[in-house]
Amino acid sequence: MTFQQPQIDTSPPVSDEVRKTTCYMCACRCGINVHMKGGKVAYIEGNRDHPVNKGVLCAKGSAGIMQVNAPSRLRAPLKRVGPRGSGEFQEISWDEALEIATSWLKPIRESDPSKLAFFTGRDQSQSFTSFWAQNFGTPNYAAHGGFCSVNMAAAGIYTMGGAFWEFGQPDWDHTKLFILFGVAEDHDSNPIKMGIGKIKARGARVVGVNPIRSGYNAVADDWFGITPGTDGLLILSLVHVLMKAGKVDLDYLARYTNAPCLVIENPGGDDHGLLLRDADGKVLVIDRATGELAPFDRPGVRPDLTGTHVQNGQTCHTVMYKMVNRYLSEEYAPEAVADRCGIPAPRIRALAAEIARVAFDEAFEIDQEWTDFRGEKHHKMLGRPVSFHSMRGISAHANGFQTCRALHLLQILLGTVEVPGGFRFKPPYPKPVEAHPKPHCKATPGAPLDGPHLGFVRGPEDLALKPDGSPARIDKAFTWENPMSSHGLMHMVISNAHAGDPYRIDTLFLYMANMSWNSTMNTRGVIDMLTDKDESGEYVIPRIIYSDAYSSEMVAYADLILPDTTYLERHDCISLLDRPICEADGAADAIRWPVIAPDRDVRGFQTVLIQLANLLKLPGFTDENGQARYTDYADYIVNHQRKPGIGPLAGFRGEAGDKAGRGEVNPDQLNRYIENGGFFVEHVPDAARYYKPWNAAYQDWAVGMGLYDSPQPYLFQLYSEPMRRFQLAAEGHGDRQPPDRLRSRIREQLDPLPIWYETDQQGNQGFTINALTQRPMAMYHSWGTQNAWLRQLHGRNPLYVPTKIMREQGLEDGDWARVTSPHGEIVVPVMEMAALNDNTVWTWNAIGKRKGAWALETDVPEATRGFLLNHLIHELLPPRGDGLRWANSDPVTGQAAWFDLKVRIEKAADPEGRSESQPAFPPIKSPVGTGPGQLKWKVGR
């Protein structure tokens, strides 16, 4: 028969209205178009005009509709009525919740503000939450950077005034060789995918250095399946080969880095190893034109990389001289590092050769005049099209800070930072250490803290120590154990508070931090610490306040729950004062606004903080008469000014809304953002697009935008003086002295030039296999693993085991294996993976769930076969018999060394009948029940 095809409507209405806001399904913060039908969310897509995602959207973003309707959403404030951990709660009113919180916090503030520890897992309103904590007066505040990627962030700032991700990006339009170190499937999300797509469309090469060949590494043209923790060694070997071949950009090094600066030679003196400075404190170089000393920034100076200066009979050499002497050493030759890195020497040489070829043989010029900070005019911008990107893979090791520094050293030696084709900063970066605050820790009863909590120490004088030398902060950030801990150490808070080391606290206040589950090391131990009682029957950590939008594992361990909204029900600002969303060619910020109203008795966390501040009459939030300055977060976003004319949002300032960066408060600002699609962008002028740290046009533009108060040109710090100052202290110089037990470690590991060292292997005898985690792209940085759509993609997390170990242990897919570390053991299902470093196992992090959490049924695979590697990782290193607690953290920054984990693996006995991963935990009672048995989501009819 002849078929008559039906008539269909190919042009149906899509939605009643599109509301443009900012995604919060991860930390990428893309622009989204929320299509509304009948007042409900019908469909979410990317916003084409938005600077971050330019229209695309990842799986999480599109699954946002399942997040705002998730059955795990908390519904009302909760007061604990059963023992901690039972999940027994009573719903209470907001009035009662705020009254309870105030009754706990007010006496603390009046007696000893440091008895409050306030830590936020999500850190996208840090400039606001830190302002709150500062006005409360506690020194104990930080976000999650300490257990995430502080090594990356801090090494970048200390070396070149910015790192990767929100600090900068490859020049996607020009780069011809893109090399990823330790970036699995994350950090950041859509921009990296878009960039790889662009590079591949041009036929350019992508190289992945990672023990696991998944995600971005799966599409890399060349994969280097490196042994975890040895990236720094590989990088310094590349430095060795390139330097030896003269493949370094000498002009760039001389002009823009401290390579020509002179290092004081004065053995035994308190300035030995510092840089030679003039009376104004400016670093000095030898001017090649005159052969004389000159300040680095004098107009016309030609800094000499090989200059010397004799002072007090001692010859001072340049930083370049020191680098040559270190990195030409045969200890960095490919043949010397190949076995440890797990990469054959010829492949290391091949990578170095390809880098050299692209950086130097494919150098190009952009026809753009610019003027540098010495007043010299350049007619072109020289491009070197090699770019790097890196994240947690190299960062989350106890040698991560030095490894990140080594990577920056490599990029800078090649002259590829802030040049066409290389790595580019995003405003407000570049920003040298000098433009950042120092940490503050002086707590006074009834008064604000003496300054911002977090910052960048310049030397021992900036450490957060009490007059008696003991740590001022509960997490021991900015102490001799980890002096440059710019993001704090969230992973040590509960452990230290429980141990009363350095002191006891009264109230632990957490926001979106799953510290009784996947966001902590030593999960079982931390659960015990949260529920432990002292002799008097009181909890050792007396009070815990927690804010979350969802029924996460942490809820059961708090005494008071302040339920947050979902991201479509709230105001937020993605601020230049915070973790920005800029692009290399523009400064940008954005808002969230309530595109739907909450259908539960919940409040945005930031608004709750303002309500608490008003009840506590915190300065900064209330005026001299105790009257509230802000009613809610939206009010704060518009009306708060950090400095005159500078507020949380840079766009549409001034009475007419026509000022960018600096300008008076505009009461209509949020509406202007909404009209503009939820964001604001101010483009960098053409002459300011590259060479930003030294480019006068960029510096002037940045001052105009309020990013700096005055031009801040600076040299890249290949040699880090702050690190040298800590070494000097360890050598006995200065008033502030480290404890003797730390002297040798500081001398060795705070080397002012990048080094590589093996991380502490004490206690690891017999544990030889590296164990790692990563998040899948569809769940990266996400609070959404219970999402109905996303959990169908990644509902299971076997331990992926390389073929060699599978064979050695007689394992087959689906078998149960016992995985043991010096700290504990787990029994988990395994699956073979060939595209994996031979001596590394891994799993997806945070798939494993506690029974009863997240409104999931108790028999879900996440809770039965899912597991956490966290049980094998302790926040402390194994005891050394010295009675001291040694943190499992980087000795420079305190970054949690998650990826230093070493394990043993064997087939589990009695696999028959086994149905659950071990350790298995009893269910916790859900405050929200479980979700429906079927979804048929359609709001349009």
Added chain:
Amino acid sequence: MTDLPEKTDRKMGLVIDLDTCVGCHACVISCKGWNTENYGAPLSDQNPYGADPSGTFLNRVHSYEVQPEQGAAQLIHFPKSCLHCEDAPCVTVCPTGASYKRVEDGIVLVNESDCIGCGLCAWSCPYGARELDLAEGVMKKCTLCVDRIYNDNLPEVDRVPSCVRTCPAGARHFGDLGDPGSAVSKLVAERGGMDLMPEMGTKPVNKYLPPRPKDRIDDQIDILAPLLAPVAEEPKGFIAWLDKALEKL
């Protein structure tokens, strides 16, 4: 039995770049979102918060490990949805005429009001590209977003399937594969685009671009070795070289 059109005016379809697909599942969920809210019955989920969640998806990404004879193993991400075959067995097998291939663009669709949920089409599809929706009892499949690509209510730039619009890596392309001058046809020609399982004789319209050869960086070392010729072996010699090089600058 349902007839296929003798020919279609255009052959609209997808070109999926396996060299670029990072396996992020953005296309999977964007598709789920659009097609839950739009064409036909919503894509339902059974036990969405339970032990064995199972929902209807029109597009899924599978990952395969490949072990070449030489060199490291590779991981290929492989998105798969209906390929809108020219000789679509799912159409000819349909007992009610619910499954059909459109004359104007070649899109294979299911007319849900005529679908009895017998599942013959899913059985006949060699690609496993059709899924029976358990809540509605009708067969669901990729519509190539037929309610987007001609939709006057969308800006012109958005008149592409939702999976194409959302793909962060730009690994998905949409166009007329019947027109040799179209951008997608040129891409297929340049990159050696392939049919999936051509031996099945279904003549799929969608094409896959194969991954580029990998792990070749060592191959060029002979050519590149001169780039790494040492300028000096020892620091002292290097400083002397440096001095000379600086003079030239």
